[in-house]
Amino acid sequence: xxxxxxxxxxxxxxxxxxxxxxxxxxxxxVLILGIIVPKGARHGLGWVSxxxxxxxxxxxxxxxxxxxxxxxxxxxxxxxxxxxKITFMTAAALVILGCMRFVDNMGNQAEYYSLTLxxxxxxxxxxxxxxxxxxxxxxxLMTLSFVILVCFRKTDAKSVExxxxxxxxxxxxxxxxxxxxxxxxxLTGSITILEIGxxxxxxxxxxxxxxxxxLVIAGLGFKVSAxxxxxxxxxxxxxxxxxxxxxxxxxxxAASFAIILRLFVSGLPGIWENWAMVMAILAAVTIIVGxxxxxxxxxxxxxxxxxxxxxxxxxxxxxVTATEAGIKGVMFYCFLYVFATMxxxxxxxxxxxxxxxxxxxxxxxLAQRSPLLAAVMLVALLSxxxxxxxxxxxxxxxxxxxxxxxxxxLVFVGLIMSMVSVYYYLRVALVMYRDDPVDATPIxxxxxxxxxxxxxxxxTLVIGICPGPLSEVVNGAxxxxxxx
Amino acid sequence: xxxxVLLTILLAPLVASLVIMFIPKEENILIKSIAAAGMFVSLAxxxxxxxxxxxxxxGLQFVFGHEMPWIKDLGVxxxxxxxxxxxxxxxxxxxxxxxxxxxxxxxxxxPKEFFILLLMLIAGVMGTFIAHDLFIxxxxxxxxxxxxxxxxxxxGSSKRVTKEYAGMKLTMYLxxxxxxxxxxxxxxxxxxxxxxGHPDMSFTGMAMAAQQLGRFDQIWLxxxxxxxxxxxxxxxxxxxxxxxxxxGAPTAVSMIHAGVLKKIGGYGLIKIAVYMLPLGASFFxxxxxxxxxxxxAYAAMGAMAQKDLKYVVGYSSVSHMGYVILxxxxxxxxxxxxxxxxxxxxxxxxxxxxxxxxxxxEKTHTRWIPDMGGLARQTPRLAVGFMLxxxxxxxxxxxxxxxPEFTIFVASFEVYGGVAxxxxxxxxxxxxxxxxxxxxxxxxxPRPEYDHLEDIKGPEMVPLVVLGTVLVVGGCLPSLLxxxxxxxxxxxxxxxxxxxxxxxxx
Numbered sequence: 002x003x004x005x006x007x008x009x010x011x012x013x014x015x016x017x018x019x020x021x022x023x024x025x026x027x028x029x030x031v032l033i034l035g036i037i038v039p040k041g042a043r044h045g046l047g048w049v050s051x052x053x054x055x056x057x058x059x060x061x062x063x064x065x066x067x068x069x070x071x072x073x074x075x076x077x078x079x080x081x082x083x084x085x086k087i088t089f090m091t092a093a094a095l096v097i098l099g100c101m102r103f104v105d106n107m108g109n110q111a112e113y114y115s116l117t118l119x120x121x122x123x124x125x126x127x128x129x130x131x132x133x134x135x136x137x138x139x140x141x142l143m144t145l146s147f148v149i150l151v152c153f154r155k156t157d158a159k160s161v162e163x164x165x166x167x168x169x170x171x172x173x174x175x176x177x178x179x180x181x182x183x184x185x186x187x188l189t190g191s192i193t194i195l196e197i198g199x200x201x202x203x204x205x206x207x208x209x210x211x212x213x214x215x216l217v218i219a220g221l222g223f224k225v226s227a228x229x230x231x232x233x234x235x236x237x238x239x240x241x242x243x244x245x246x247x248x249x250x251x252x253x254x255a256a257s258f259a260i261i262l263r264l265f266v267s268g269l270p271g272i273w274e275n276w277a278m279v280m281a282i283l284a285a286v287t288i289i290v291g292x293x294x295x296x297x298x299x300x301x302x303x304x305x306x307x308x309x310x311x312x313x314x315x316x317x318x319x320x321v322t323a324t325e326a327g328i329k330g331v332m333f334y335c336f337l338y339v340f341a342t343m344x345x346x347x348x349x350x351x352x353x354x355x356x357x358x359x360x361x362x363x364x365x366x367l368a369q370r371s372p373l374l375a376a377v378m379l380v381a382l383l384s385x386x387x388x389x390x391x392x393x394x395x396x397x398x399x400x401x402x403x404x405x406x407x408x409x410x411l412v413f414v415g416l417i418m419s420m421v422s423v424y425y426y427l428r429v430a431l432v433m434y435r436d437d438p439v440d441a442t443p444i445x446x447x448x449x450x451x452x453x454x455x456x457x458x459x460x461t462l463v464i465g466i467c468p469g470p471l472s473e474v475v476n477g478a479x480x481x482x483x484x485x
Numbered sequence: 486x487x488x489x490v491l492l493t494i495l496l497a498p499l500v501a502s503l504v505i506m507f508i509p510k511e512e513n514i515l516i517k518s519i520a521a522a523g524m525f526v527s528l529a530x531x532x533x534x535x536x537x538x539x540x541x542x543x544g545l546q547f548v549f550g551h552e553m554p555w556i557k558d559l560g561v562x563x564x565x566x567x568x569x570x571x572x573x574x575x576x577x578x579x580x581x582x583x584x585x586x587x588x589x590x591x592x593x594x595x596p597k598e599f600f601i602l603l604l605m606l607i608a609g610v611m612g613t614f615i616a617h618d619l620f621i622x623x624x625x626x627x628x629x630x631x632x633x634x635x636x637x638x639x640x641g642s643s644k645r646v647t648k649e650y651a652g653m654k655l656t657m658y659l660x661x662x663x664x665x666x667x668x669x670x671x672x673x674x675x676x677x678x679x680x681x682g683h684p685d686m687s688f689t690g691m692a693m694a695a696q697q698l699g700r701f702d703q704i705w706l707x708x709x710x711x712x713x714x715x716x717x718x719x720x721x722x723x724x725x726x727x728x729x730x731x732x733g734a735p736t737a738v739s740m741i742h743a744g745v746l747k748k749i750g751g752y753g754l755i756k757i758a759v760y761m762l763p764l765g766a767s768f769f770x771x772x773x774x775x776x777x778x779x780x781x782a783y784a785a786m787g788a789m790a791q792k793d794l795k796y797v798v799g800y801s802s803v804s805h806m807g808y809v810i811l812x813x814x815x816x817x818x819x820x821x822x823x824x825x826x827x828x829x830x831x832x833x834x835x836x837x838x839x840x841x842x843x844x845x846x847e848k849t850h851t852r853w854i855p856d857m858g859g860l861a862r863q864t865p866r867l868a869v870g871f872m873l874x875x876x877x878x879x880x881x882x883x884x885x886x887x888x889p890e891f892t893i894f895v896a897s898f899e900v901y902g903g904v905a906x907x908x909x910x911x912x913x914x915x916x917x918x919x920x921x922x923x924x925x926x927x928x929x930x931p932r933p934e935y936d937h938l939e940d941i942k943g944p945e946m947v948p949l950v951v952l953g954t955v956l957v958v959g960g961c962l963p964s965l966l967x968x969x970x971x972x973x974x975x976x977x978x979x980x981x982x983x984x985x986x987x988x989x990x991x
Contacts, residue, residue: 368598379631388631389624398559398620398671405675412668420660427634427656431649434598435638469556476558 017069017078020061020086021125027053028118035111043110047101050114051094054121058090068481070131074193077131084332084478085128085259092251092339093121099347099453100244103354107154107242117248120146124256133182133192136260140178140224143256144171147249151241163240170223170233178220184213185268194268201269214269214276218283221264224257225313228287238306243353246302247346250309255335258316262331266323266482277407280321285414287314292418296425301349302359304425305342308385311422312338318415319400321408329479330400333472337384337392337464344381344457348374351450361429366438373446375433377454382426384461387419392464399472490534490547491565491615494575495608497526498582502604510597520600521586524607528579534567535576540972544568545617551687556620559674560684564618569973573829573966574614574745574752580951581744581836582607585737587947588840591847592640592735599640603737606632610741613749619670619686619757623663626749630659633738633746640735644852645793651733655742658716658726666713669706673761676702688756695761696984700768707765710758711773718750719803720773720810721780728787728799732852736843739795740948743802744836748828751809755821755977759813763981766816774814774901778908780807785914789921794842794852797922798835801878804911805831811908812893815900818971818978823892825970830877830886833955838874840948841867845926848938854925858932864940868927870949875923877956879916885959888967 015022031050035043061083069078097117104113123143130136148171152164186192188210189200201210219230226234238246265276291311298304316338319331349359352374356363368375384391397419401412446454464471501523505516538546545566555561567575585603592599609632612625634656641648677694678684685691698706716723727747731739759766781804788800805827812824844867845860846852861868877884880891890912897905941949959966 383631389627394624394627395556401668402671402675405672409668409672412671413665416664416667417661420657420664423660424653424657427631427653430631430635431638434635435649467555469554469558472556472558 024122028115032115074131080478080481082129089124095343128259150245159240163237174223181216228290235306243350284317326403334396340457340460341381341384348378365436367433371444395468498604498608502601524583531579543972561620566617577832584948589737590944602632641733648733655730662713662716669709692761703762703765707762714750714753724803731799732795739839740836744832763984770814777807777810781911789918815896820896826889834877837952841870857926861927888963
């Protein structure tokens with residue numbers, strides 16, 4: 002019968018790709034609209050992208066609970082993937098809503114928004130990737146979009162420099178990663194993560210596999226800017242246009258964690274015990290270096306860059322044990338990290354529009370010029386530091402309680418360093434609150450920005466004061482992870 | 486459901502600060518009045534709670550929210566309750582908070598932000614004393630740090646150390662301490678969950694499981710908590726933030742910090758560390774006693790060498806907290822009674838001291854003792870407050886701090902003998918520096934440049950009246966305080982000794 006024939010030639014249900022197809026369609030729509038609409042009306046493209054993302058998010062929420070596997074595990078759609086996709090889209094929505102004016106000042110809105118959407122698409126593919134090809138496809142889509150976005154201010158030498166740096170180093174790290182993946186393929190004869198897991202569990206640990214895993218850790222360590230693969234991030238974060246920095250810091254990192262969990266926990270389950278110590282040391286070094294180097298920074302974007310390195314270190318803590326509690330901790334922390342980071346960067350973006358500077362000393366008296374901006378910045382930074390009742394505290398509680406049994410020393414490192422991080426976060430508070438402004442004119446915050454900031458701050462507070470509901474959602478998502 | 490007394494006490498200052506947020510910053514008097522009104526509601530209700538608490542029944546009363554799950558997978562409930570140990574602390578917080586508002590009546594530099602932060606700080610401190618859930622306790626415990634930092638860097642003074650240095654030192658000491666504490670709490674949480682089979686972070690639930698922990702676990706967990714709470718209560722050698730911090734802080738913050746915030750350390754030590762980990766506590770008790778005694782003697786000598794009034798009181802508060810640690814280390818009913826009572830007494834006294842010093846500094850623009858002369862003639866009412874606090878500090882009979890100190894001496898002499906004698910000798914040094922500071926500030930030859938000084942009057946009198954009354958009433962009717970504390974300490978001690986005997990069998 003014809004229907005059966007069709008079913009044979011198309012052995013998967015394309016509706017599992019709904020979200021990705023919608024996102025690709027939206028990105029192209031924005032690009033096309035950019036050509037059609039006159040220059041003066043391109044401001045509206047931001048709203049088109051925003052509404053599109055919100056629509057796709059609604060679809061994603063409606064898919065919650067679905068569980069599909071396409072092409073023998075090449076593409077996985079489960080709560081785990083959906084949770085990450087919603088996280089990426091939340092970040093994208095916040096960065097678009099919060100930074101419209103900045104983008105208008107840069108020009109080329111159509112290209113900017115559509116590249117942002119393509120980067121999101123790449124992340125979404127990564128979250129669902131079930132094999133190496135899909136994973137690499139998503140990774141490169143994301144990375145290449147970011148390369149262009151980083152050097153989006155063509156006339157700004159810093160931006161271009163950052164773009165080239167990112168391109169070269171990302172290319173190199175991709176090569177390292179690919180080499181590792183190739184070795185794994187050579188050893189197991191499979192590229193599907195779940196199957197690799199089954200094969201490796203039966204094999205003894207060979208030196209080639211050790212090398213392969215080291216290479217994969219190095220390649221992905223670059224993406225999450227774990228020390229010692231972090232060198233690129235301060236320069237790139239500083240040079241890139243601030244909204245791009247924000248999205249890079251949140252999205253690219255979260256997507257990489259999504260795939261790291263998939264790869265290591267599902268793909269290399271039996272041998273994980275051997276790697277736990279390596280991960281623990283990586284996490285500890287990342288936390289220590291990130292926090293200590295952040296202390297002397299005088300540029301707010303560089304400071305945030307180092308602090309985001311430290312944040313990556315905290316998240317790595319959840320990978321150490323690869324238990325459900327750890328995975329839950331990673332997901333929980335990544336989600337709340339979106340709000341804190343977005344809030345901080347949106348303030349930085351907005352203030353840059355006003356003052357033209359990213360230097361910390363130019364934030365003097367911000368509290369008197371705009372109490373909202375200063376308060377949001379303070380809340381965001383303190384959430385990153387893990388001060389209750391903000392979200393970061395609950396996040397760290399979950400992360401560190403997953404390792405307290407075997408890696409107590411890491412708990413010490415993490416919590417003490419997060420108290421040290423308060424030192425440099427409070428220096429920002431010092432400048433904003435104590436000093437009197439040079440130019441005392443009040444800053445009026447435009448309403449989209451105000452909405453972004455207030456939303457992100459309220460989310461940070463609510464997750465912190467009442468982490469129960471989110472934690473249950475994350476529990477559900479982390480649970481499906483082990484059901485494949 | 487009964488009227489949620491504790492919740493109202495907690496929320497009143499927060500509501501007041503929320504209201505202030507929407508008042509234009511020029512409305513100076515209105516802002517201060519609202520702050521005072523908010524604190525008045527809290528104070529009145531906590532007085533009501535104090536006297537309505539049924540001591541015959543004892544235990545937890547005014548319970549709120551224990552059936553309300555807050556974070557299910559951590560077993561956290563928004564559990565508010567008070568017993569005989571926490572009620573005096575809650576009352577103390579409100580007495581000092583209310584006075585602190587009036588001690589800051591003359592703040593005209595950005596008053597709106599000042600009072601918002603001050604009210605948040607007070608609410609945070611109250612929260613720690615009424616929370617009966619370890620997670621909620623920690624939440625409030627760390628919440629207070631940030632308002633303090635901002636209060637110090639904006640409204641602090643840079644006399645001997647810069648206010649930036651003082652603020653950061655305060656913050657870092659407390660946060661590093663709380664970092665260790667947090668490690669202990671997380672580990673304790675994981676271990677008690679394993680024992681009990683389900684997560685439960687309420688004090689009682691957690692203690693039941695924690696008391697069954699092995700000796701080794703209890704010891705290292707207690708060490709972490711001792712470090713965390715010890716740095717908060719300025720236990721020697723983690724005390725050095727205290728004099729510097731108080732010197733840099735504005736008056737209201739010094740009052741609250743020395744008066745109650747520090748006491749969270751002692752309170753946590755008793756109600757969390759000793760209660761949950763009795764084996765660990767009995768292991769560390771002798772060390773604590775030694776550290777406490779060193780603190781008493783060392784800080785008292787430190788205070789002798791100071792010429793800055795705030796440093797004198799700063800060191801003296803470290804010294805007094807040494808007594809509290811010594812008393813907790815006795816681990817018997819009399820000792821813990823004395824510890825809690827002494828925290829209350831010292832809180833009132835230190836707050837009065839700091840508020841008077843604040844006024845002196847405001848009027849003379851100096852805290853340097855040799856520059857004062859004889860302020861008693863020029864500002865007699867100020868002098869009364871100052872001397873009242875000074876005499877309470879050296880434990881004059883008839884004032885609130887005599888009986889607690891006496892109790893501590895009795896308990897510690899019984900348990901530690903010789904070590905306690907050194908601690909008791911500290912009282913002599915205390916008398917020396919306190920009286921000397923009083924004499925050189927108030928009763929020296931009057932200086933003509935201070936002749937025009939106005940004595941405290943109107944709202945400025947509130948701290949003197951409120952805190953002074955408590956000093957005298959508490960001294961004349963000590964049973965008001967002691968019966969209450971005893972009703973909380975006896976069951977706590979019973980639980981500890983049960984656990985200790987059980988532990989002794991293994």
